Amino acid sequence: MNTANPLPQACATARVIEALAHTHLYDCYQCGKCTAGCPMAAQMDIAPNRLIRLLQLGRGREALDAQSIWQCVSCQTCATRCPKSVNCAGIMDALRQLSMEEGRVSPAQRRVMLFQKAFLDNIRRNGRLHELELIVQFKLAGFMHDRRFSLLFKDATLAPKLNKRKKLHLRGKKVRDRAVLRRIFARSMDHS
């Protein structure tokens, strides 16, 4: 990996992204292997390699406003296969984080963000996922946001399937050591 960072001073967004994702944007030579393996690329408005290119060009605004950063499912395929070891999935994370901190998440993607928030809140509380609680929380938050009844009960038909796989427990299990949990969250919220 390159240690010299050739990013011009002007690319403020790019610098922050590099720091957050612990990676060098200019290591990317635009081979496209990230996009080639991304399960979501076909649905994306701006494919992963192009997001990195925008950042290289100092056009962070366009990257931050892309729908695709919210379509990414964090599967890590891109980062695993990148020939230059660019942490593409980490860049996706960083873009989401910045875009959220700026409060500029596009309305179309707000539900994705709400889901992610609900998911993390759930983990923060329990230390592991409690599916039923997550569903209720996400549906409510979504409803408060756009008041659409139709979405409230969408996917309800999945319930029996989830039940069959023993994914629906009325009472979730919690991890015992809450202090560890707090420490993990404190660490990962620490930007430096």
Place this chain on the structure above:
Amino acid sequence: MSRIGVFICWCGENIARTVDVDALAQEVSKFPGVRCAMNYKYVCSDPGQALVREKIAAEKLDAVVIASCSPHMHLKTFRRAAQLAGLNPYKVEMANIREHCSWVHHDRAKATAKAASLIRLSVEKARLDHELQPIRVPVTRRALVIGGGVAGIQAALDIADAGYEVVMVEREPSIGGKMAGLSETFPTLDCSQCILTPRMVEVGQHPRIKLYSYSEVERVEGYIGNFTITIRQKARYVDISKCTGCGDCWSVCPLKRNKSEFDYGMGVRASIYVPFPQAVPARPVIDAKTCAKIIRNGCGLCEKKCKAGAINFQDTDKLVEEKVGAVVVATGYKLYDIGEKQDKASLAGYGEYGYGQYKDVIDSLQFERLLSASGPTNGVLKRPSDGAEPKNVVFISCVGSRDNAKGLPYCSKICCMYTAKHAMLYKHKVHDGQAHVFYMDIRAGGKGYEEFVRRAIEQDGAKYYRGRVSKITQEDGKLVVRGADTLAGVPITVEADLVVLAAAMRPADGVAELAQKLNVGYDEFGFLLESHPKLRPVETNAAGVFVCGACQAPKDIPESVAQASAAASKVAVTFAADELMREPEIAGINEQTCVACYACLRACPYHAIEQAEVRTPRGVFVKHTARVNPGLCMGCGTCVAVCPSKSADLEGFTEQQIYAMVESLV
């Protein structure tokens, strides 16, 4: 008292801009031992050299210090000038006040003071310089060529045609290298065998070329002009002086399903075999790993069948010695192993491409064999799994190459070209087929190369996608290739019948061990190091050892051949003189004080130190001692540093000189 002349060069503006050359000359003229000091605009120019010569004569100078650029640049120039004026050339010293001073400093006063110090050092050294005479060594006018690929063949023929004898050592049963297995060759599409095999035959029949096939270099001793090479002739189990090459043996051999190395596993061969019909020598070899007679004393049919009585199951490896004066290394390349298994910890494989797992994912040399008219399918394109004609073929370039995560950041240079060739030849064979090429960049620098790639796209309809492939899977008998086209910004999925991977070029196996025997350097990937990438591209740092072909860096046939001819001409230059002159700045050992601990012998990187005995003129043994072989010593000074009894010293850089230099500064 010495009479030293100091000549300070302005180097145009290069030195004079930062160093006050007038003040410097004045100060230097006061140094003890300095007879005269002057400055001049370009001391290396004709009038500059004339000035040096005049002063040597007029002032009866006994040493000269030139304060100018690096000795790498002009030491030879000034030594020659001094010699013309009757001064021993080894009484010329240089003080580098350009690279070591004016180029790296801004402050004029400080730079001038530093220049004075640098000159003071050289003056001190010059005071203690001895007159030295160059060392003359005799030359054996025979060359060794290691590797019989196209590069080795070209070098051997050129040297032999120049009138010198050549010993060629090839480790495979036949010469020819990779080129013998190629189908047609870019950029002209001539048939590889048609242009190579006549050259192979020439090597086989040349009166001045002695060919050791199925042999390797075991040991290298000596130095430029005087190498002794020990060659290991591997047990072939066939006496090639008796064998007529009739072929009775391999037709009678019952074990016919061994994977053929020459076909990269795409075809089969018997346990006694010639790798391919045009082999040179066209004599078989027995594969001891599979032969039933050798493994368990069974079969033996070939021995019974051979009318010439050439088969010898008792054959063993033989060591032979050859004396040569120069060596050409042409050991070529191999392809990167694409699968998970790697021979070096720094490399990783491509699990994601399914090579070794799916039969129809093959590498580029395997595809050459499928295309070749003399290949296992007689040039009919059949895929390995079921022999069907593939209608959609995907070619992936940069497999391994330019992939830091797999450990090979370099470009293999030739894959863009042969991939275009593959797409083209495929279309010529399968008219209703479609070639798909995934590439990162198209590198087609070369005469007719760009046009060649465009022909593949424009005339033969190859579809080029700019992007790397992420994964290959097998679904319903199809290979599903998932890539992207970064120009359109869309993922691309191709269902293929055959996938060809353009694997990176790596140096041949065992080249590091060979390089160590020859004292030749190699880079982190194992490619042999030339001594200067621009000005000495076929020389190495070991005097008398030259490189050519793909063992030095990835390259194609035209470049390999050009380099081979260059190496051959360097050999001819070496052989042109009656004797070789070597610089006399080498180590010497004071045999009176040497305690024969041989620390130097173990430390010397050039194996230049020998154990010897001191005897009286009547031959009575006095003591053991270490002794320097002047032909081998490169003057590195390692022995001087390790000698505990201070018996080793380096001419031209004696300890006395170094101490005097240091003392003058402190």
